Amino acid sequence: MTSPEKGYVLQVDDLDVRYSSEIDVLRGVSFALQPNEIVGLIGASGAGKSTLLRAIQRLVEPSSGSVRLGGTELTTLGSAELRDARRRMGMIFQEHALVDRLTVMENVLCGTLGRTGFWQAIRRTFDAADVTEAFRLLDRMGLDGYQDRRCDELSGGQKQRVGIARALIQDPELLLVDEPTASLDPAASVRIMTLISEVCAENGLAAVINLHDVPLARRFCPRILALHEGRIAFDGPPAGLTDAVLTQVYGEEAVEPHVSRRSSDEVDGAD
Amino acid sequence: MPTEAARAWRPPPRIANASARRGLWIVATAYAVFALFTVDVDAARIAEGAARAADFFGGWLRPDFFTRWSDIRMGLVESLAMTVVATAAGFVLAIPFGLGASRNLAPAPVYAGCRGALAVFRAFHEVLVAILFVAMFGFGAFAGVMTLVVATIGFLGKLLAEAVEEIDPAPLEALTAAGAPWASRIAFGVLPQVMPRILGLTLYRLDINFRESAIIGLVGAGGIGATLITAFARYEFESVSAILMLIISMLFVAELLSGRLRRRLL
Incomplete structure (x- = not known):
């Protein structure tokens, strides 16, 4: 020990x-x-x-x-x-684990539910700083302009990138990533792994x-x-x-x- | 290719024992004959009834919307109000019961309590509940609304619980992992997954409630049913016909609207 x-x-x-x-x-x-x-x-x-x-x-x-x-x-x-x-721990899941019927932006902001009040979240009046950060992350994930798309319209790779943005908006100290490439083809797997290593390096995670x-x-x-x-x-x-x-x-x-x-x-x- | 001997196949009988099979037939036939005598089929009464039926259907062909129009209008307006109020209140109250009755969300004692409550709400037919509420609160729409609220909670609560038990647990787990509190987990991880189905069922319940509001009126719980039973009691089959036609056409309109709304929700 x-x-x-x-x-x-x-x-x-x-x-x-x-x-x-x-x-x-x-x-x-x-x-x-x-x-x-x-x-x-x-x-x-x-x-x-x-x-x-x-x-x-x-x-x-x-x-x-x-x-x-x-x-x-x-x-x-x-x-x-x-x-x-x-x-303090961002988790990225095997099958994305997004809420399919919610939009990309709502799914990303789900990462802030630990610090956003319930009524504030229900009325979708998230903190301006969180919304700004969500837009920045979507941009970083190559999902610029996707904020109002429903998640069930996205491809597997795009969903996984929404999942990464949701984990990162928690501002975590550590990422726990469970089979991020399980449902992706080989090329998309390499792209997702590259993205994860890059964001870890950028954020010191x-x-x-x-x-x-x-x-x-x-x-x-x-x-x-x-x-x-x-x-x-x-x-x-x-x-x-x-x-x-x-x-x-x-x-x-x-x-x-x-x-x-x-x-x-x-x-x-x-x- | 070698030829094989022909092989016979019959499905195996449901009841393997042949004498048990024959015995069952004999018992069932004997009971059917006995039952037919018990209900006292009487040719004279059938003829008499046929004459009244002719009267009734004659009235049916000459619907009279005008003689009792103010009663009919009041009854319809009351029924509609009962339906809308009861469906809305029932929907709101069904949510806590439905969440509590979901095995994957509620701790065991809450689960048992909510399942039990929902079973009680569904145990008696609306007519029986209406008789009880009329005895408690007196004649009129209030007893009817209470009846429909109870029925709606039982119906939507049970179906909501079933929908919640079938949700994809992964998004809910993701919200737990993000440190979201209980209420937010329900609002973001559970409700979006079940809402389209529940809203669809609520629309369906809306037209069940309208139909039920006509039935429970027969036992004094207000609405168009009260008007209907009065018209029957006075042998005003022309008014009865008008009322039934109005109920049917309102259900048609409700069906059209809810179908359209449901397509937009999903």
């Missing part, structure tokens, strides 16, 4: 998540994140990647262990304090990015965490991801993709 130290954005110590007494989803997960550090989280389906992100946010309650954001211990917070802490695509993780993340059956099996730079490590994380079939074994289910399962 590492002791609480200043200078880390996020410190996860000995984190356990148990859904029932039988199944341990996460077992003794520990890692710490420096400011500006971008970590790619890889592992087979069911290894606990999404659960780890959700447990950091306490969308899933950790069974034991500690999560510190800056100096704040999250696992013991009451509901009002937890809401304040959640505002640390990020944990959950990725099923190992080459994308190698390309965009200077540090890789690999989960295997709820434990950290690897923590280091992409260069350390040897065939031996990948075999341990994904099983035999994943390592030599040039060998024709595409018909086996395990390959798809590992994706």
Whole structure:
């Protein structure tokens, strides 16, 4: 167990998540994140990647262990304090998780609901500073002029960019990104990952990015965490991801993709 | 290609036991015969009724809008007012009950309480509820409005809860992750997903309420039903015919308008 130290954005110590007494989803997960550090989280389906992100946010309650954001211990917070802490972490979701029937602008401003009063939000009289920031972010996302379009009219890549703007308008210290490219084609995936790395650099954000695509993780993340059956099996730079490590994380079939074994289910399962 | 022996296939019978199957037929036929005698089919009364029916349908062909026009107008205006007020009030009150009765939003005790309340609201037919309210509040539109409010809460509350239980949880989770408080999460994460459907159902309830307002008037709860039962009691079939025609045409208009509105909402 590492002791609480200043200078880390996020410190996860000995984190356990148990859904029932039988199944341990996460077992003794520990890692710490420096400011500006971008970590790619890889592992087979069911290894606990999404659960780890959700447990950091306490969308899933950790069974034991500690999560510190800056100096704040999250696992013991009451509901009002937890809401304040959640505002400091921007989350980007697998299937965008936008409210389809609302407009692009409304979805982006949803990121400010932690600090905007209920009646103010209902009447759509958001703070001028927030609206200005929302326009700036839409511009940055290449969605200039899209503010009044309904989200169900957008393409997958555009939706994901609205999701990124919604996370950024929280003015977070950290981004938690869950499979941002899961529903995108390869070219759009690269564009979204480029955008995420750029905005992290521009805003001095640390990020944990959950990725099923190992080459994308190698390309965009200077540090890789690999989960295997709820434990950290690897923590280091992409260069350390040897065939031996990948075999341990994904099983035999994943390592030599040039060998024709595409018909086996395990390959798809590992994706 | 090798030829195979022909194979027969029949669907398996619902009741596997053949004697049980025959026994059921015999019992059902015997009961039908017994029941027919019980209801006392009487040729003389049928003939008598046919004569009255001729009278009635004769009146039906000569609708009279004018003799009782002021009563009819008052009844229609009252029914319309009852319908609109009850639907609006029922809609507003159905929202808290519906949210409370959604398993994915409400804690267990609130869920049980709201489900129970909605079940009670829906337990009795409007006519029974109207009789109760007329006994409590006296004859007139107020008892009718109360009846329709209760029915509307039961109807919309249950359907709202069902719609809420089917929402996509991801946007709601995203708002939770952004630190949004409960009320904002409902307003932005839940209601936009269910509102088009609920507004559509409210429009549908609006014309159910109009029809019901004619029925509960028969037991003294005001509206066009009261006018209708008076006309029946006086054997003024021409007025009855006029009233029924007006009810039907108003429902047609409501159908047209709500159809148009629904298309715009979705």
